[in-house]
Amino acid sequence: MANIIDDATIEYVGILAKLELTDEEKEQAKKDMGSMLDYIDKLGELDTTGVEPMSHVFPVQNVFREDVVTNGDAREQILANAPEEKDGMFVVPQTFPG
Amino acid sequence: MKIADYTAVELSEQIKQGRVTVKEALDAVFEQIDCTEEAIHCYVTIDRERAYRQAQEVQKKIDAGELTGPLAGVPFAIKDNLCTEGMLTTCSSKILENFVPTYSAEAVKRLEAAGAVVIGKTNMDEFAMGSTTETSYFGITRNPRNTEHVPGGSSGGSAAAVAAGECFAALGSDTGGSIRQPASYCGVVGMKPTYGTVSRYGLIAYGSSLDQIGPLTKDVRDCAAILEVIAGEDKKDSTSMKREDTNFTEALVDDVKGMRIGIPRDYFGEGLDPEVKQAVLAAAKVLEERGALVEEFDLSLVEYAIPTYYTIAAAEASSNLERFDGVKYGYRAPVDDLHPMYKKTRSEGFGAEVKRRIMLGSFVLSSGYYDAYYLKALRVKALIKKAFDEAFAKYDVILGPVAPTTAPRLGESLADPIKMYLGDIYTISVNLAGLPGISIPCGTDSKGLPIGLQLIGDCFREKNLIRAAFTAEKALQEERR
Numbered sequence: 001m002a003n004i005i006d007d008a009t010i011e012y013v014g015i016l017a018k019l020e021l022t023d024e025e026k027e028q029a030k031k032d033m034g035s036m037l038d039y040i041d042k043l044g045e046l047d048t049t050g051v052e053p054m055s056h057v058f059p060v061q062n063v064f065r066e067d068v069v070t071n072g073d074a075r076e077q078i079l080a081n082a083p084e085e086k087d088g089m090f091v092v093p094q095t096f097p098g
Numbered sequence: 099m100k101i102a103d104y105t106a107v108e109l110s111e112q113i114k115q116g117r118v119t120v121k122e123a124l125d126a127v128f129e130q131i132d133c134t135e136e137a138i139h140c141y142v143t144i145d146r147e148r149a150y151r152q153a154q155e156v157q158k159k160i161d162a163g164e165l166t167g168p169l170a171g172v173p174f175a176i177k178d179n180l181c182t183e184g185m186l187t188t189c190s191s192k193i194l195e196n197f198v199p200t201y202s203a204e205a206v207k208r209l210e211a212a213g214a215v216v217i218g219k220t221n222m223d224e225f226a227m228g229s230t231t232e233t234s235y236f237g238i239t240r241n242p243r244n245t246e247h248v249p250g251g252s253s254g255g256s257a258a259a260v261a262a263g264e265c266f267a268a269l270g271s272d273t274g275g276s277i278r279q280p281a282s283y284c285g286v287v288g289m290k291p292t293y294g295t296v297s298r299y300g301l302i303a304y305g306s307s308l309d310q311i312g313p314l315t316k317d318v319r320d321c322a323a324i325l326e327v328i329a330g331e332d333k334k335d336s337t338s339m340k341r342e343d344t345n346f347t348e349a350l351v352d353d354v355k356g357m358r359i360g361i362p363r364d365y366f367g368e369g370l371d372p373e374v375k376q377a378v379l380a381a382a383k384v385l386e387e388r389g390a391l392v393e394e395f396d397l398s399l400v401e402y403a404i405p406t407y408y409t410i411a412a413a414e415a416s417s418n419l420e421r422f423d424g425v426k427y428g429y430r431a432p433v434d435d436l437h438p439m440y441k442k443t444r445s446e447g448f449g450a451e452v453k454r455r456i457m458l459g460s461f462v463l464s465s466g467y468y469d470a471y472y473l474k475a476l477r478v479k480a481l482i483k484k485a486f487d488e489a490f491a492k493y494d495v496i497l498g499p500v501a502p503t504t505a506p507r508l509g510e511s512l513a514d515p516i517k518m519y520l521g522d523i524y525t526i527s528v529n530l531a532g533l534p535g536i537s538i539p540c541g542t543d544s545k546g547l548p549i550g551l552q553l554i555g556d557c558f559r560e561k562n563l564i565r566a567a568f569t570a571e572k573a574l575q576e577e578r579r
Contacts, residue, residue: 007209009461012464013457013460013464016461017460019448020438020445029453029457033458035516036408039404039405040408041405041410043475044479045402046481052480052483053477054476055476056307057293057307057483057531057532058339058476058532060292060294060337063337065333074201077198077200078200081196081200081428083339083424083427083511089320091437092425092436094435094436095436
């Protein structure tokens with residue numbers, strides 16, 4: 001395997017991805033990511049000098065619309081999905097130490 | 099003829115002529131569901147009450163002559179990553195196990211406005227990441243043609259529901275083959291339209307630059323009729339395109355005389371099951387006999403499509419799935435501190451395959467690797483698009499297999515992710531290049547499992563596909579007789 005993913009990289013990716021992995025999951029992730037990257041390295045065989053990266057297949061640029069509200073008020077239904085709500089607001093765990 | 103045997107368009111015709119009521123159509127579907135759902139498990143959610151309520155409304159409008167289209171009164175299944183107002187929408191994930199959308203996806207709205215009756219939400223690979231419908235949090239779906247095999251994925255529940263008669267037609271989504279491959283495995287018709295043809299508003303995003311909604315149906319006519327209803331520009335999806343040529347049913351013409359069909363040699367090499375190869379080439383022969391000009395050519399770059407796809411799809415997924423954090427909807431882990439709550443929620447809420455792709459995506463987008471992986475993949479995508487442009491300068495339609503094999507046995511695929519990803523080799527580049535593709539049944543292998551024929555068209559040329567698919571379908575039916 002050409003790509004060796006070390007513990008520090010997996011920790012870093014865990015932070016970026018906001019995922020907490022068990023030790024077992026970390027070991028598996030190291031292996032999986034290494035073999036995926038080996039596979040992706042195949043793209044290196046192609047010379048892409050001077051090729052523009054293509055994010056959209058059609059030449060569509062920014063699409064603008066008037067900044068007008070068109071959707072109705074669905075506050076109650078939206079809050080009904082909240083894991084926790086109070087007085088019409090989403091409740092989250094304490095953010096700053098009190 | 100039993101109600102269950104009608105296609106969607108036939109059923110609607112019967113209803114409009116007063117020979118079948120919408121309620122009777124629903125009764126027939128639910129009778130079938132009672133018979134086979136326990137064994138196959140196509141659905142995450144079935145809402146009979148809502149369906150019968152909707153049926154009453156639709157019947158009234160049909161009787162009043164307000165609903166005259168080809169889908170009026172037809173019971174539909176919807177993949178569970180398409181939002182349905184007031185009806186559970188889970189993406190087959192624990193993290194959305196209790197999510198009830200406050201609005202419906204544009205494609206669902208258009209179907210309902212045309213008189214379709216939504217009966218439930220179909221099972222899928224979690225967040226559409228998978229090719230077998232085995233990564234669903236709510237359990238696997240089995241292939242109705244042989245329950246020891248997978249139905250394919252990620253729209254496996256939709257394909258299985260159509261194949262089992264547990265609905266008359268279904269919607270799925272296709273990011274790398276997720277409509278065409280399960281359609282192939284289950285022996286039904288499935289189409290991924292040109293990127294931007296169907297609004298993605300209300301589709302829970304996986305890889306936004308690749309995702310496209312499309313129909314899974316009993317035949318090509320149903321497929322064209324549904325696409326005609328759901329296609330069109332939508333201000334709520336800025337990538338949706340304004341198109342004038344969405345009268346797709348006009349392309350249901352049994353004639354391919356003079357149509358130029360290219361067969362990429364690169365699609366028939368190592369890894370392709372001989373029985374699949376034989377059936378697909380036989381279908382090409384049938385089209386040739388009906389006047390198509392068929393020839394082989396070299397498409398090139400085929401082996402680079404999968405690594406390109408997984409880089410781009412994982413990158414987009416890692417960004418799209420950031421919204422699932424336990425704050426506004428879905429599952430929340432019981433933790434008293436904000437950041438650990440986010441982490442725990444996501445770690446417990448997502449399954450292994452989803453986490454694998456989020457991590458890969460986070461990595462290829464991270465500082466220091468962005469150019470080498472993500473930008474590189476976008477450059478190769480441009481090359482792949484160019485290869486197709488060159489092919490479509492010579493051909494109206496590209497013909498090949500949908501997948502290298504017929505449906506694998508349950509449990510065989512997940513053990514080796516890269517091997518599973520390789521199964522997407524013929525479908526994935528279509529998404530990268532934004533092209534339309536259709537899968538139609540073209541035979542069975544010695545185990546009795548369906549084989550799919552894939553037809554690929556140039557952007558905005560669905561009509562070529564529909565014409566070729568319609569002709570092939572008719573011809574293959576004749577041959578079987």
